[in-house]
Amino acid sequence: MAGSVELLSAELNLKKIEPLPDDFDPTAVVKDDLPPVVADGEEVKKREIVPGRNVHTTCLEVTEPDVDDEVTGERDAYMASVLARYRKSLVERTKHHLGYPYNLDFDYGALGQLQHFSINNLGDPFIESNYGVHSRQFEVGVLDWFARLWELEKNEYWGYITNCGTEGNLHGILVGREVFPDGVLYASRESHYSVFKAARMYRMECEKVNTLISGEIDCEDFKAKLLPHKDKPAIINVNIGTTVKGAVDDLDLVIKSLEETGFTHDRFYIHCDGALFGLMMPFVKRAPKVTFKKPIGSVSVSGHKFVGCPMPCGVQITRLQHINALSRNVEYLASRDATIMGSRNGHAPIFLWYTLNRKGYRGFQKEVQKCLRNAHYLKDRLRAAGIGAMLNELSSTVVFERPHDEEFVRKWQLACQGNIAHVVVMPNITVEKLDDFLNELIDKRATWYQNGKLQSPCVASDLGKENCLCELHK
Numbered sequence: 001m002a003g004s005v006e007l008l009s010a011e012l013n014l015k016k017i018e019p020l021p022d023d024f025d026p027t028a029v030v031k032d033d034l035p036p037v038v039a040d041g042e043e044v045k046k047r048e049i050v051p052g053r054n055v056h057t058t059c060l061e062v063t064e065p066d067v068d069d070e071v072t073g074e075r076d077a078y079m080a081s082v083l084a085r086y087r088k089s090l091v092e093r094t095k096h097h098l099g100y101p102y103n104l105d106f107d108y109g110a111l112g113q114l115q116h117f118s119i120n121n122l123g124d125p126f127i128e129s130n131y132g133v134h135s136r137q138f139e140v141g142v143l144d145w146f147a148r149l150w151e152l153e154k155n156e157y158w159g160y161i162t163n164c165g166t167e168g169n170l171h172g173i174l175v176g177r178e179v180f181p182d183g184v185l186y187a188s189r190e191s192h193y194s195v196f197k198a199a200r201m202y203r204m205e206c207e208k209v210n211t212l213i214s215g216e217i218d219c220e221d222f223k224a225k226l227l228p229h230k231d232k233p234a235i236i237n238v239n240i241g242t243t244v245k246g247a248v249d250d251l252d253l254v255i256k257s258l259e260e261t262g263f264t265h266d267r268f269y270i271h272c273d274g275a276l277f278g279l280m281m282p283f284v285k286r287a288p289k290v291t292f293k294k295p296i297g298s299v300s301v302s303g304h305k306f307v308g309c310p311m312p313c314g315v316q317i318t319r320l321q322h323i324n325a326l327s328r329n330v331e332y333l334a335s336r337d338a339t340i341m342g343s344r345n346g347h348a349p350i351f352l353w354y355t356l357n358r359k360g361y362r363g364f365q366k367e368v369q370k371c372l373r374n375a376h377y378l379k380d381r382l383r384a385a386g387i388g389a390m391l392n393e394l395s396s397t398v399v400f401e402r403p404h405d406e407e408f409v410r411k412w413q414l415a416c417q418g419n420i421a422h423v424v425v426m427p428n429i430t431v432e433k434l435d436d437f438l439n440e441l442i443d444k445r446a447t448w449y450q451n452g453k454l455q456s457p458c459v460a461s462d463l464g465k466e467n468c469l470c471e472l473h474k
Contacts, residue, residue: 098424110354120344174340184235225262374431
């Protein structure tokens with residue numbers, strides 16, 4: 001393969017493009033310039049992951065086609081070989097995907113026939129535009145499904161299919177800011193980074209609220225943060241599953257805290273960030289209900305996470321009465337602008353519509369039960385192996401001590417923060433895959449800590465003493 005690529009490169013005058021090796025991995029990163037970490041005279045980390053420092057090792061340069069059109073077929077063959085090896089690397093990386101909340105178990109082969117169309121849902125989903133190649137009929141059908149899930153009548157809600165969960169948060173908080181221009185934003189320290197990005201973008205006063213060891217918002221600290229700003233309305237981000245620990249903020253307790261601090265329902269706006277667990281919680285019997293029957297303003301979820309879409313997307317639902325403060329008519333579109341983005345992915349609603357029709361409420365309920373069952377299996381096996389681990393009651397995110405070897409972290413694509421890492425158990429994560437991960441982790445730990453010079457990290461401050469199995473807390 002490599003020889004044929006080199007020949008094609010010479011014929012096509014592509015000397016600047018080096019052929020890809022058979023083990024091409026587009027996710028690999030180069031070693032940074034920092035010196036290796038050394039303990040007791042031994043190098044303990046070969047490659048350090050430094051946020052903002054690591055860059056990709058490969059660049060597939062774009063070159064202009066040769067003037068001679070006869071070589072177009074050969075150029076296509078070269079590009080096909082590159083794509084084939086890229087697909088091979090995707091298959092391999094998918095096998096070792098554990099740390100990020102994406103459901104990779106899907107089949108949308110029936111929708112391949114739509115890839116030849118530029119489907120754009122620009123403007124308001126409920127108002128027709130002059131642009132006719134859209135999928136609004138699918139989009140509104142999906143929105144109706146989620147509005148029923150969160151108990152908001154068709155004539156009382158407004159929403160749209162976003163490009164990601166971050167856009168849902170940006171929109172929900174923007175609506176809150178438009179309803180209360182002088183409002184103060186409150187969010188727990190373990191909220192998604194997009195919440196604090198929204199505060200910066202909108203120049204909002206923001207109070208970071210402390211969290212419990214579980215990652216859930218500390219409502220005592222929340223009340224303490226509210227009191228100095230009693231003269232201003234409150235805009236609150238409630239997490240339906242935090243990013244790292246999968247903790248679910250107690251919505252009822254948040255509302256009670258607002259009421260006890262003197263905030264009436266007309267002086268606060270609650271946005272619920274349900275990126276992952278917003279679609280799982282309704283199918284857990286013991287879980288508190290997220291519903292518009294409670295005084296909330298908006299809910300957002302991601303479509304590429306638990307639902308399992310092949311492209312980033314999400315759903316944002318708010319009360320219709322709020323959206324008038326944000327929307328503006330646009331003659332150019334013959335529609336209304338009330339979204340964050342202008343052009344919106346018209347394929348995403350079709351993918352969402354397709355999977356909602358295939359699975360329905362019962363299908364999602366089965367997948368939620370499977371995820372929770374497998375998450376408990378992972379947590380129990382980690383602890384049985386002497387590895388500190390925690391699993392919140394309503395979560396499928398298993399948090400445990402950070403593996404010592406960054407190559408292992410990179411292989412399994414684990415999300416890490418300080419001394420902890422996590423695995424998010426999604427529908428595509430089978431017991432067999434968890435066993436492969438666990439067996440390799442246990443073998444690696446025997447090597448990392450065999451001579452006693454290194455010890456497993458203490459995670460008591462992150463997960464609580466009862467969940468730490470270091471030498472001090474065993």
